[in-house]
Amino acid sequence: GMQLGKLLGQTGMTTLDVGFVNTAACQSEITFINGDEGILRHRGYPIAQLAEKASFLEVSYILIYGEDPTPAQLQSFTESIMGETTLPEVISPVLRAFPAETHPMPVLSAGVSLFGTLGDDISIKDDKQIDLATARLLGRTPTLAAAIHRVRGGKDPIAPDASLGYVGNLLRMTFGEDYEITDELVRALDMLLVLHADHEQNCSTSTVRMVGSSNAPLYASIVGGINALYGPLHGGANQAVLEMLERIHSNEGGDATKYMDKVKNKEDGAKLMGFGHRVYKSYDPRAVIAKEFATDVLSKANDPLLEIAQELEEKALADDYFVERKLYPNVDFYTGLIYRAMGFPTEMFTVLFALGRMPGWIAHWREQHSDPATKINRPRQVYVGATEKNFVPVSER
Numbered sequence: 346g347m348q349l350g351k352l353l354g355q356t357g358m359t360t361l362d363v364g365f366v367n368t369a370a371c372q373s374e375i376t377f378i379n380g381d382e383g384i385l386r387h388r389g390y391p392i393a394q395l396a397e398k399a400s401f402l403e404v405s406y407i408l409i410y411g412e413d414p415t416p417a418q419l420q421s422f423t424e425s426i427m428g429e430t431t432l433p434e435v436i437s438p439v440l441r442a443f444p445a446e447t448h449p450m451p452v453l454s455a456g457v458s459l460f461g462t463l464g465d466d467i468s469i470k471d472d473k474q475i476d477l478a479t480a481r482l483l484g485r486t487p488t489l490a491a492a493i494h495r496v497r498g499g500k501d502p503i504a505p506d507a508s509l510g511y512v513g514n515l516l517r518m519t520f521g522e523d524y525e526i527t528d529e530l531v532r533a534l535d536m537l538l539v540l541h542a543d544h545e546q547n548c549s550t551s552t553v554r555m556v557g558s559s560n561a562p563l564y565a566s567i568v569g570g571i572n573a574l575y576g577p578l579h580g581g582a583n584q585a586v587l588e589m590l591e592r593i594h595s596n597e598g599g600d601a602t603k604y605m606d607k608v609k610n611k612e613d614g615a616k617l618m619g620f621g622h623r624v625y626k627s628y629d630p631r632a633v634i635a636k637e638f639a640t641d642v643l644s645k646a647n648d649p650l651l652e653i654a655q656e657l658e659e660k661a662l663a664d665d666y667f668v669e670r671k672l673y674p675n676v677d678f679y680t681g682l683i684y685r686a687m688g689f690p691t692e693m694f695t696v697l698f699a700l701g702r703m704p705g706w707i708a709h710w711r712e713q714h715s716d717p718a719t720k721i722n723r724p725r726q727v728y729v730g731a732t733e734k735n736f737v738p739v740s741e742r
């Protein structure tokens with residue numbers, strides 16, 4: 346205590362907790378996780394029940410408002426979102442200004458940043474404004490995501506059609522008229538969005554709260570979350586998993602052994618992408634659901650990448666390296682395979698994660714601003730640099 350206090354140039358107790366492994370930054374009523382037992386609940390409801398019985402917009406309502414909507418409340422929430430799916434005109438030329446090979450995540454970030462420049466969401470205290478910004482973020486971001494995909498492929502964006510519903514509309518705007526939207530597809534994508542809807546103080550959500558803690562507006566805070574999600578250690582992992590499976594398939598003839606050895610020897614920092622989690626030291630309950638689904642849908646198609654994924658998992662769960670470190674598949678391990686089967690290109694996977702995580706980010710920002718205990722987030726550091734030195738002007742050096 347004393348020693349650290351001296352280093353910090355302050356008195357009193359400070360903890361050094363690199364990566365915030367043991368530090369809680371807030372109290373929250375939204376999501377409960379027990380990492381040792383693999384439990385995830387939103388507002389008390391187990392994720393498996395929500396994935397089976399609730400739609401993504403219903404889960405969004407529960408996360409954001411903290412209570413189950415009546416049918417009338419859910420309908421009016423849905424209408425408010427589906428009434429906000431059209432993109433403001435300033436967006437399209439901006440999307441076209443990015444080189445075609447730009448990753449969709451920075452473009453998504455730029456687009457949502459633009460949403461925040463159009464006059465709404467001025468005050469963090471006005472509930473009506475916040476509800477409007479909530480509906481706009483949930484309504485417009487899928488349209489933005491689909492437009493990014495279309496423009497990258499040299500195609501024109503497709504206008505939203507609210508009659509198709511939240512997920513059906515997303516599929517239509519992404520893939521166009523020729524794509525057959527079945528009930529199974531809609532149900533599957535809806536469920537994948539539910540699996541991503543919130544996960545307490547993960548890197549992106551903590552970022553949303555970090556930015557929000559300065560009283561920055563909702564849109565600006567969400568943009569922070571999108572950028573944090575981009576990294577391969579977080580939301581970018583779903584893309585990295587697929588690329589890993591494709592590499593094993595094409596370079597090693599589908600033999601997972603070589604790659605596993607590389608991971609265990611930590612060669613070139615190789616990791617088994619989609620494995621491990623800061624909080625789960627057992628099977629990620631979201632991965633249980635995604636795996637079941639992937640196996641169901643893809644085994645019929647004899648997808649070689651599914652077989653590689655299953656083999657990697659089997660090998661890992663029987664291997665001391667993974668057992669000792671309690672490394673299990675996380676949500677990203679199987680989701681990419683399902684997105685791929687739906688026709689989404691690999692670069693869009695993390696964008697889909699962002700669409701799923703949107704209600705969680707919004708719920709946390711709103712909770713933060715309704716909590717009287719909220720303060721600006723301002724961690725300390727332990728200074729380990731030079732002690733006091735005498736400055737010599739450059740001419741005398």
Ligand code: ACO
Pocket residue numbers: 364577578579580582608615616617618619620621622623624670672675676677
């Ligand atoms: N493959 C191989 N080894 C791993 C993996 C992995 N996927 N994950 C962790 N390890 C090893 C580490 O090298 C470390 O080994 P050591 O004790 O010999 O040094 C040990 O397990 C502990 O790992 P940490 O990196 O300390 O764990 P941390 O909690 O900091 O990181 C993280 C968690 C980032 C998720 C990590 O497991 C990882 O990089 N996984 C792969 C990327 C991934 O799938 N990210 C998605 C996370 S879930 C999500 O965002 C939805």
